[in-house]
Amino acid sequence: MPPAATTPTPGAAGTVLVTGGAGYIGSHAVLALRDAGRKVAVVDTLATGFRWAVPDDVAFYHGDVADGALIDRVAAEQEVTAILHFAGSLLVPESVTKPLDYYRNNVVASRSLIESAVRNGIAQFIFSSTAAVYGTPEVVPVPEDARKSPINPYGNSKLMTETMLADVAHAHPLSYGILRYFNVAGADPQARSGQSTRGATHLIHVAAEAARGLRREVMVYGTDYDTPDGTGVRDYIHVSDLAAAHVAALDWLETHPGESFVANCGYSRGFSVLEVLDAVDRVTNMTLKRTIAPRRAGDPATLVAATDRIRATLDWTPQYDRLETIVAHALEWERQLDARGLRPT
Numbered sequence: 118m119p120p121a122a123t124t125p126t127p128g129a130a131g132t133v134l135v136t137g138g139a140g141y142i143g144s145h146a147v148l149a150l151r152d153a154g155r156k157v158a159v160v161d162t163l164a165t166g167f168r169w170a171v172p173d174d175v176a177f178y179h180g181d182v183a184d185g186a187l188i189d190r191v192a193a194e195q196e197v198t199a200i201l202h203f204a205g206s207l208l209v210p211e212s213v214t215k216p217l218d219y220y221r222n223n224v225v226a227s228r229s230l231i232e233s234a235v236r237n238g239i240a241q242f243i244f245s246s247t248a249a250v251y252g253t254p255e256v257v258p259v260p261e262d263a264r265k266s267p268i269n270p271y272g273n274s275k276l277m278t279e280t281m282l283a284d285v286a287h288a289h290p291l292s293y294g295i296l297r298y299f300n301v302a303g304a305d306p307q308a309r310s311g312q313s314t315r316g317a318t319h320l321i322h323v324a325a326e327a328a329r330g331l332r333r334e335v336m337v338y339g340t341d342y343d344t345p346d347g348t349g350v351r352d353y354i355h356v357s358d359l360a361a362a363h364v365a366a367l368d369w370l371e372t373h374p375g376e377s378f379v380a381n382c383g384y385s386r387g388f389s390v391l392e393v394l395d396a397v398d399r400v401t402n403m404t405l406k407r408t409i410a411p412r413r414a415g416d417p418a419t420l421v422a423a424t425d426r427i428r429a430t431l432d433w434t435p436q437y438d439r440l441e442t443i444v445a446h447a448l449e450w451e452r453q454l455d456a457r458g459l460r461p462t
Contacts, residue, residue: 131196132156133367134239136182136230137203138175139166141317142245142301142356144310146201147175149360150367158195160187161204165314169459183226188233199241199370200234201363202227205274208318209249212271213414223274228281235289241370242282243294243363248352248381248420250276250297258352258385258423261297268417279379292377294366299352299383299422301359303443304450311450312356315461320390321353324397325447327405329455335405337390339412342419348390350419352383355437355446365431378430383422384438393440400444 133150137143138159143166150157151172158176171177176195180187182204191197205223206212212219227244234242249272250265267273282293302321304311312322326332340347362382369378388396391407398404427433437443454460 131198132158132176133199133201134158134160134191134195134197135201135203136160137166137205137245139163139168139170139177140203141310141312141314142298142359143201143203144170145305145356145360146203146363147171148305148309149357149364151175153364155364156195158191158197160191167313167459167461170310170313181226183229185229185233185236188230189237192233192237192239197237197239199243199367200230200239201243201245201367202230203245205245207247207271209269209271209416210318210413212269212274216270219270219274223271224277227278231281231285231291235285235291238290240290240374241292241294241367243296243366243370244278244282246275246279246295246297247272248297248299248383248422250279251420253417254420257419258421259381260423261379261381261426269414283377286377290375292370292373292375294370294377295379296359296362296366297379297381297422298359299354299381299420301356302353303355303357303437303446305357306437306446308449308453311447311453313454313459313461320351320393321397321444321447324394324405325444325451328397328401328403328448329451333406334408335394336410337394337407338410338416340409341412344389344418346389346391349416350387350389350421352385352387352421353393353440353443354383355435355443358435358437361436362427362431362433365433369431380427380430381422381424382427383424384435385422385424387419387421388440393444396440396444400441400448
C-alpha cells in the first residue's frame with residue numbers, strides 16, 4: 118500500500134516570493150513572514166517602493182514581475198514555493214485618468230507572473246485584491262459573494278486578475294488565496310515600516326502628514342453622500358493585521374493542498390472621513406484644517422467588509438483594530454521618516 122498522505126506543516130516549505138515587497142503593504146508582509154520564521158525573497162521595481170524597506174537579510178531582486186526570465190531565475194535561486202503578489206498600481210482616481218497603465222501593470226503583468234508560477238511549479242499564490250471589485254455595494258457589510266461590478270479601472274483590473282487565477286487553478290496544480298482589502302492604514306507597531314510613498318492619497322496618511330505640518334489642509338471629497346454625516350464611510354484595517362492575514366492565508370493553503378479561497382480583509386466596522394479626522398484631532402490634541410471639495414470619480418459612499426469568512430477560515434485575530442491605534446502608529450511613522458531622514462523628496 119502507498120504511504121498515507123501527510124498534511125504539510127506551515128513554514129516547512131521553501132522561500133516565499135513577495136512581489137512589491139519594498140512597498141507599503143508588501144514590506145509589512147515581508148516583516149510578518151520573517152517574524153514567523155519564513156524565508157523570503159523580494160522582487161520590486163522600486164517605482165513606488167524603497168530599497169531600505171527590505172531588511173538586509175532578505176534576498177532582493179530589482180525588476181519587474183512581468184519579466185519571466187527574472188522570475189525563473191528567482192524561483193531557481195531561492196527555491197520559491199509560494200508567491201505573495203502585491204506589485205501593481207492602486208490609486209482609484211489615477212486609474213480613471215490612466216486606465217491603460219492600470220491594465221498593463223495590474224492585468225498584463227499579473228498574467229505573466231501567474232504563468233511564471235505555473236512554469237516553475239510554484240504551488241501557492243496569494244493575491245492582493247480589493248473591495249473595489251464590488252463597486253457600489255448593494256448590501257453592507259459586503260459579503261464575498263456580493264455582485265462584482267467595479268466602477269473604476271482599478272477595480273476592474275483586480276477582478277480580471279481574480280478571474281485569471283480561478284481559471285488557471287482549474288487547469289493547473291496551483292492553489293490561491295484572494296484577499297480583498299478594504300482601506301489599509303497605520304504602520305508597523307515597531308516602526309520598522311510604514312506608508313512612505315510621496316503623494317499617497319490614503320486618508321489617514323494624508324491626515325498624519327497634515328499633523329506634521331507637511332500639508333496645509335486635508336481635503337474632504339464630497340459631503341453629500343447617503344451616510345450619517347454626508348462623507349464617505351470606509352472600513353479601515355491596520356496594515357500589520359493585514360500582513361498577519363497573509364501569513365495565516367499561506368499557512369492555510371499549505372495545510373489544505375488543492376484548495377483555494379477568497380476572503381475580505383477588514384473589521385466589519387466603518388468610519389466616515391469626518392470621524393477619522395476627529396480621531397486624528399484627538400490623538401494629536403490639535404485641529405486639522407478641513408477643506409470641502411467635490412466628490413472624486415469612482416468613489417462609492419460606503420464600503421464595509423463582512424468578515425465572517427476570514428475569521429472562520431484562517432487562524433487570524435486582529436491585534437490593532439482601534440481607530441486611535443491605527444492613527445497613532447501612522448503618526449509615529451511620520452515622525453520616524455523625519456528622524457531617520459527617509460522622507461522622499
